[in-house]
Amino acid sequence: MNRLLSEDVLVERLKERFSTRRRDVLLGIGDDAALVRVGAETAALSTDVLVAGEDFLPGTDPFRLGRKAINVNLSDLAAMGVTPLHALLTLGLPRGTDPVWLDLLLDGVKSAATDFGLAVVGGDLSASETLFISVSVVGRPGKKGALPRSGAKAGDLLFVSGTLGAAAAGLKLLQAGYRLLPDGGVRSPAGRRLTAARAPDVGRLIRHQLNPRPMVELGRALADGALATAAIDVSDGLARDLHRLCRASAAGASVDLGALPVDSALPSVAKELASDPLSLALHGGEDFGLLFTVPPHKVASVERLASRFALRRIGIVDNTSLVRVNRNNQSTPLPDAGFDHFASPGKR
Amino acid sequence: MNRLLSEDVLVERLKERFSTRRRDVLLGIGDDAALVRVGAETAALSTDVLVAGEDFLPGTDPFRLGRKAINVNLSDLAAMGVTPLHALLTLGLPRGTDPVWLDLLLDGVKSAATDFGLAVVGGDLSASETLFISVSVVGRPGKKGALPRSGAKAGDLLFVSGTLGAAAAGLKLLQAGYRLLPDGGVRSPAGRRLTAARAPDVGRLIRHQLNPRPMVELGRALADGALATAAIDVSDGLARDLHRLCRASAAGASVDLGALPVDSALPSVAKELASDPLSLALHGGEDFGLLFTVPPHKVASVERLASRFALRRIGIVDNTSLVRVNRNNQSTPLPDAGFDHFASPGKR
Numbered sequence: 001m002n003r004l005l006s007e008d009v010l011v012e013r014l015k016e017r018f019s020t021r022r023r024d025v026l027l028g029i030g031d032d033a034a035l036v037r038v039g040a041e042t043a044a045l046s047t048d049v050l051v052a053g054e055d056f057l058p059g060t061d062p063f064r065l066g067r068k069a070i071n072v073n074l075s076d077l078a079a080m081g082v083t084p085l086h087a088l089l090t091l092g093l094p095r096g097t098d099p100v101w102l103d104l105l106l107d108g109v110k111s112a113a114t115d116f117g118l119a120v121v122g123g124d125l126s127a128s129e130t131l132f133i134s135v136s137v138v139g140r141p142g143k144k145g146a147l148p149r150s151g152a153k154a155g156d157l158l159f160v161s162g163t164l165g166a167a168a169a170g171l172k173l174l175q176a177g178y179r180l181l182p183d184g185g186v187r188s189p190a191g192r193r194l195t196a197a198r199a200p201d202v203g204r205l206i207r208h209q210l211n212p213r214p215m216v217e218l219g220r221a222l223a224d225g226a227l228a229t230a231a232i233d234v235s236d237g238l239a240r241d242l243h244r245l246c247r248a249s250a251a252g253a254s255v256d257l258g259a260l261p262v263d264s265a266l267p268s269v270a271k272e273l274a275s276d277p278l279s280l281a282l283h284g285g286e287d288f289g290l291l292f293t294v295p296p297h298k299v300a301s302v303e304r305l306a307s308r309f310a311l312r313r314i315g316i317v318d319n320t321s322l323v324r325v326n327r328n329n330q331s332t333p334l335p336d337a338g339f340d341h342f343a344s345p346g347k348r
Numbered sequence: 349m350n351r352l353l354s355e356d357v358l359v360e361r362l363k364e365r366f367s368t369r370r371r372d373v374l375l376g377i378g379d380d381a382a383l384v385r386v387g388a389e390t391a392a393l394s395t396d397v398l399v400a401g402e403d404f405l406p407g408t409d410p411f412r413l414g415r416k417a418i419n420v421n422l423s424d425l426a427a428m429g430v431t432p433l434h435a436l437l438t439l440g441l442p443r444g445t446d447p448v449w450l451d452l453l454l455d456g457v458k459s460a461a462t463d464f465g466l467a468v469v470g471g472d473l474s475a476s477e478t479l480f481i482s483v484s485v486v487g488r489p490g491k492k493g494a495l496p497r498s499g500a501k502a503g504d505l506l507f508v509s510g511t512l513g514a515a516a517a518g519l520k521l522l523q524a525g526y527r528l529l530p531d532g533g534v535r536s537p538a539g540r541r542l543t544a545a546r547a548p549d550v551g552r553l554i555r556h557q558l559n560p561r562p563m564v565e566l567g568r569a570l571a572d573g574a575l576a577t578a579a580i581d582v583s584d585g586l587a588r589d590l591h592r593l594c595r596a597s598a599a600g601a602s603v604d605l606g607a608l609p610v611d612s613a614l615p616s617v618a619k620e621l622a623s624d625p626l627s628l629a630l631h632g633g634e635d636f637g638l639l640f641t642v643p644p645h646k647v648a649s650v651e652r653l654a655s656r657f658a659l660r661r662i663g664i665v666d667n668t669s670l671v672r673v674n675r676n677n678q679s680t681p682l683p684d685a686g687f688d689h690f691a692s693p694g695k696r
Contacts, residue, residue, distance in 0.1 A: 007473055010473055011473070013454075014437075014454070014468075014471065017454050017458060018458065018467070018468040018469070020467050022467050024433065024434075024467070025434070025467050025469055027469075028467070028469045028470070029468070029469060029470050029471065033470065034434070034436070034469035034470040036433065036434045036467075036469055036486070038386055038389045038391045038433065038486065038488055039388075039389035039488060040387075040388060040389060041386045041387035041388060041389045043386045043391065043486070045434060045436055045469060045470055045484075045486065046436070046470060047436040047438050047470060047471060047472050047482075047484060048472050049438050049440065049472050049474050049482065050474075051440055051474045051475065051476045053477065054474055054475050054476060055474065085372065085384065085386065086372075086373070086382070086384045086393060088382070088393055088394070088395040088484050089362075090395050090397050090482050090484075092397065092399055092440075092478070092480055106361075106362070106365050110365060110366065119366070119368050119370050119372070119373050119376070119384075120362075120366040120377070121366070121368075121373055121375075121376045121377060121382035121384055121393060122376070122377050122381065122382040122393055122394060122395060123362065123377065123395060124395050124396050124397050124482075125355055125358055125359070126397050126398075126399045126402055126403065126480075127399065127402050128399045128402060128478050128480060129401065129477065129478045130440070130476050130477045130478035130480075132440055132474075132476060132478075132480065134395075134397065134438050134472075134482045136393075136395060136436050136438075136484035138384070138386065138391070138393065138486070140386055140387060
């Protein structure tokens with residue numbers, strides 16, 4: 001058996017295989033969500049699966065896992081600027097799954113769905129040696145349409161929401177043996193309670209990993225105001241997702257490293273995790289902020305959104321086909337590297 | 349850890365958990381598909397997953413597997429009388445999956461989707477120790493609406509399409525070691541080619557299992573003609589699915605055993621498989637015909653459809669809460685037994 005191809009190559013293969021000229025398919029495989037016509041209406045469709053051992057660690061809290069299974073899907077709709085409506089939930093459950101565990105998982109699913117007005121209307125169940133949770137979501141774009149990945153133009157400014165690197169650091173902390181305690185404290189790998197000085201940073205990073213917040217309202221604000229030319233959610237790291245946005249838009253970009261919203265808690269754990277904060281910010285996945293491009297004449301409107309959302313201007317789109325980073329007036333290529341579901345076994 | 353509950357009990361739990369009064373949810377968890385409003389339009393949503401070791405045997409031909417992953421979903425839409433439109437495809441693939449195998453699987457997906465005008469518009473990929481294929485579908489009901497499970501009334505006549513028991517017998521033949529040959533012949537467990545007298549029956553039963561045909565056109569004809577009060581696809585066996593239809597409709601039914609369209613090839617293999625044809629017909633899953641109920645004044649219209657579809661009248665709905673079978677003027681209860689994804693490890 002040969003080595004399986006990387007995720008992006010597989011997606012390209014699927015895109016080619018299922019390309020269609022049907023007039024009811026407005027946007028097919030390759031974006032955060034598909035856009036289709038159902039009669040006279042436009043619907044957005046997206047799906048995301050979490051697989052044990054790949055997308056979450058054994059022993060993950062089932063309530064948080066249920067929330068995350070919904071939230072990663074909502075993040076895809078957020079990146080399209082679409083309002084979430086309905087979801088289908090498919091569970092592959094090992095025989096002997098504890099009904100109490102399952103109830104907690106469903107509590108988490110319901111909790112996250114309720115947060116954003118998503119109704120779980122159907123699903124499927126199967127026994128499976130490997131636990132998995134697959135969710136498909138339906139949403140509806142607003143009157144000004146959805147936000148594709150493909151609309152970035154040279155001269156557009158590049159923005160990102162939230163901070164970068166926290167979720168990746170949180171994963172590394174979990175892998176190292178840190179655990180959240182029920183009272184909000186944190187237990188060290190050696191089983192000791194962290195001091196009040198250290199617990200907040202470590203706890204916040206872990207919560208970022210376990211309980212991502214989809215930027216549904218931000219996506220909708222960008223779409224409703226026609227403020228962004230392209231958008232993607234940062235699920236596999238800024239570098240990889242920026243490369244995807246640029247490829248889809250047939251554009252290049254340069255990022256100002258000094259402007260990146262590197263999470264402020266990263267320096268306090270970087271040494272222990274043997275990780276560089278900047279590289280976590282560039283290549284660590286699952287922050288689930290939105291990365292989007294804004295034409296110059298709309299920058300002022302976007303900056304007015306900063307009263308409601310943490311937004312940072314981090315670079316500019318250009319007409320090269322390169323993605324570069326600038327530091328101290330030096331420009332270097334940014335590698336298309338980050339989390340890949342197939343390339344790096346056990347990376348999360 | 350406790351024993352996991354049966355599939356129907358789990359579905360009831362999900363139904364209760366996610367029940368909603370939202371006006372945009374016309375039909376939630378518990379039918380073959382959900383019915384939702386997207387703006388001014390009604391859409392049907394359904395999802396079905398195939399898991400290695402549970403829903404298919406290791407070594408299953410990938411092209412047929414891809415077709416089946418689509419067709420089991422189309423069968424759900426067929427049971428609702430809904431026209432298929434769009435699909436999302438999620439693959440959980442073991443590391444080291446052969447790209448050639450994957451291409452064949454995708455060929456199968458595309459082939460079945462194309463047969464019924466279904467466009468694959470998105471999906472997700474993840475590594476997974478257990479191979480699984482999850483498909484979600486969107487369809488659109490016709491002007492006269494969809495066919496729920498819940499509309500059967502006392503006095504309605506019970507019909508089923510196609511034959512019963514063939515897919516279950518096909519599975520047993522595969523489990524016993526029979527295999528289809530590329531030229532259409534059949535190889536016995538001992539590695540010998542079956543005689544021209546035996547190969548057609550055995551081959552047909554295996555093909556029934558590997559390549560089910562969703563009754564999309566029949567479902568649509570029933571819905572467009574407003575001919576059926578309730579419908580379900582026979583995925584887990586006539587007995588279990590009839591119990592489901594009766595529970596949903598708060599009705600009972602009696603089935604005339606002599607009228608059942610027991611597949612004509614079953615007697616020729618029953619002895620070898622140590623199975624009774626009637627019990628395969630009643631309790632064997634995956635025939636994927638439609639089981640539906642017709643008010644007396646519409647029976648003539650349904651019988652006119654018999655020029656296009658193999659239809660058999662098999663019983664009548666009553667106002668008991670019992671499901672019974674009649675043979676030789678004796679009436680006995682029909683147990684709610686069939687394929688259950690959790691109750692019977694390795695049954696298929």
